[in-house]
Amino acid sequence: MATKQQELHPSVVKFLSNSPKKMLINGEFVSAKSGKTFDTVNPATGDVIVKVCEADKEDIDLAVKAARKAFEGEWKKVTPYQREMLLNKLADLIEKNAEELAQLETLDNGKPISESKAVDVPASVQHFRYYAGWATKIHGETLPVSVGNFHAYTLREPVGVVGQIIPWNFPLLMATWKIAVAVACGNCVVLKPAEQTPLTALRLGELVMEAGFPPGVINICPGFGETAGAALSSHMDVDKVAFTGEYITGRKIVQASVGNLKRVSLELGGKSPNIVFTDGDMEGALRGCMGSVFFNQGQVCCAGTRLFIEKKIYEDFVSKLTDKVKKIRVGMGLDPNTQMGPLVSDDQLKRVTGYLEAGKKEGAKPTCGGDRVKEGDLSKGYFVQPTVFADVNNNMKIAREEIFGPVVSAIPFKDVEDVVFQGNDTTYGLAAGIWTNDLKKAHKVAKAIKAGTVWVNCYNCFDPCVPFGGFKQSGYGREGGLHALELYTQPKSVWVSLD
Numbered sequence: 001m002a003t004k005q006q007e008l009h010p011s012v013v014k015f016l017s018n019s020p021k022k023m024l025i026n027g028e029f030v031s032a033k034s035g036k037t038f039d040t041v042n043p044a045t046g047d048v049i050v051k052v053c054e055a056d057k058e059d060i061d062l063a064v065k066a067a068r069k070a071f072e073g074e075w076k077k078v079t080p081y082q083r084e085m086l087l088n089k090l091a092d093l094i095e096k097n098a099e100e101l102a103q104l105e106t107l108d109n110g111k112p113i114s115e116s117k118a119v120d121v122p123a124s125v126q127h128f129r130y131y132a133g134w135a136t137k138i139h140g141e142t143l144p145v146s147v148g149n150f151h152a153y154t155l156r157e158p159v160g161v162v163g164q165i166i167p168w169n170f171p172l173l174m175a176t177w178k179i180a181v182a183v184a185c186g187n188c189v190v191l192k193p194a195e196q197t198p199l200t201a202l203r204l205g206e207l208v209m210e211a212g213f214p215p216g217v218i219n220i221c222p223g224f225g226e227t228a229g230a231a232l233s234s235h236m237d238v239d240k241v242a243f244t245g246e247y248i249t250g251r252k253i254v255q256a257s258v259g260n261l262k263r264v265s266l267e268l269g270g271k272s273p274n275i276v277f278t279d280g281d282m283e284g285a286l287r288g289c290m291g292s293v294f295f296n297q298g299q300v301c302c303a304g305t306r307l308f309i310e311k312k313i314y315e316d317f318v319s320k321l322t323d324k325v326k327k328i329r330v331g332m333g334l335d336p337n338t339q340m341g342p343l344v345s346d347d348q349l350k351r352v353t354g355y356l357e358a359g360k361k362e363g364a365k366p367t368c369g370g371d372r373v374k375e376g377d378l379s380k381g382y383f384v385q386p387t388v389f390a391d392v393n394n395n396m397k398i399a400r401e402e403i404f405g406p407v408v409s410a411i412p413f414k415d416v417e418d419v420v421f422q423g424n425d426t427t428y429g430l431a432a433g434i435w436t437n438d439l440k441k442a443h444k445v446a447k448a449i450k451a452g453t454v455w456v457n458c459y460n461c462f463d464p465c466v467p468f469g470g471f472k473q474s475g476y477g478r479e480g481g482l483h484a485l486e487l488y489t490q491p492k493s494v495w496v497s498l499d
């Protein structure tokens with residue numbers, strides 16, 4: 001397939017010409033102590049984009065030391081208003097470099113440039129500005145104690161040095177979700193980007209320094225999970241670790257945290273039910289299903305991958321959905337017309353095609369897609385055909401495990417009771433969608449579904465002021481809004497005797 005790809009922005013070319021990319025520790029871009037590097041790959045072609053210095057235990061230790069020094073020193077002298085201004089400055093710089101960041105994101109992750117531009121970069125700007133505003137509004141309380149003559153109050157203090165480990169599906173946005181709130185609350189950060197997609201985080205690191213953050217406040221160390229990630233999550237001088245990724249890794253993070261009982265927050269995966277009732281707006285529901293599953297190649301933790309359709313309209317809905325899915329334009333991320341790019345990596349391609357085979361073996365019927373893309377230019381990259389599986393039941397592997405690809409499982413249901421039971425019959429609890437025009441039914445089901453977010457007649461809506469996180473094995477702790485401040489601050493109670 002011939003594709004018209006965007007020319008790379010001169011500053012992207014310049015950024016990439018500087019190889020290997022160094023990590024940010026203590027305000028300086030440095031090589032790994034071991035001298036090791038790794039390749040970051042363009043998933044649309046399989047070609048190496050650039051080499052990246054690989055952090056492991058020693059580098060993580062230096063970064064944690066730098067963060068601790070900043071936290072106990074320079075950063076303490078920075079006022080809340082100055083933190084607000086620094087975060088706003090960083091937001092401005094991201095906005096100023098939006099085009100470049102969007103291209104870097106698409107190169108490294110594969111996602112369509114239209115999405116990098118419309119979602120990843122502007123949402124990152126908005127998120128930094130939202131938490132910039134909070135920096136001056138975090139305060140304790142005075143308390144009316146009844147046990148004697150005391151003046152009792154709380155101070156709300158930062159937790160300290162935080163380790164943050166992020167995945168590859170929204171590399172810049174996930175870095176933003178983690179860093180903005182932590183820094184607004186007065187913490188210092190060591191961020192480990194995913195090994196598949198380190199580039200926008202490193203560029204963000206340059207903007208961090210341009211914005212004027214003191215050295216050590218934000219450190220960015222790309223490396224692998226088993227080495228750099230494990231070193232960060234088990235580090236005895238890290239006070240808190242925040243993680244987004246697979247639930248199996250989440251368990252390892254918790255285990256690694258026990259040494260110093262560091263605080264942990266986890267945003268893990270999902271197998272979210274998206275429920276279509278007969279009485280809903282069908283066009284809206286169809287559009288919602290498309291967005292909920294195929295956005296970002298399906299590599300979204302809250303993707304509505306279990307599509308529950310009321311029996312009466314099951315056949316019709318699946319057929320209309322299939323028609324739409326067949327029209328998705330799969331192509332190179334840098335082509336502005338592309339609606340779906342490649343998966344992030346060869347590993348992810350193997351994983352998703354493995355699930356496609358498993359689905360067919362168990363008797364699910366692909367009404368479209370069902371394989372990787374094997375023809376033309378796209379066969380060199382990690383492209384998968386957008387796939388609708390019909391005749392799925394909730395016990396099949398494809399309905400139980402997170403596929404993290406452009407694959408939806410259509411499951412019929414009888415009534416409210418049936419769909420609430422099936423919807424909740426999962427180890428996950430991240431999100432859910434409900435499509436109905438019956439007000440009572442909408443609220444009843446929203447209440448009954450065990451998930452951290454429920455969307456009614458919409459899907460994948462996000463705003464920095466709305467908390468996001470999971471029930472059950474989708475994790476704990478909430479990012480976004482007021483709730484995230486709880487993760488990054490701790491109350492200190494002070495009693496003053498007035499007698």
Ligand code: NAI
Binds near residue numbers: 229245351403
């Ligand atoms: P992962 O959970 O292993 O990787 C996420 C991050 O954790 C990366 O930065 C990685 O380097 C780090 N990590 C890995 N092992 C670690 C360890 N032992 N200690 C500390 N950090 C560690 O996810 P992976 O392997 O990239 O993808 C596998 C599957 O996980 C995907 O197919 C998808 O189903 C799921 N996933 C879910 C995400 C979500 O947002 N819920 C995001 C990414 C993956």
Ligand code: MG
Binds near residue numbers: 225246249
């Ligand atoms: Mg892994």
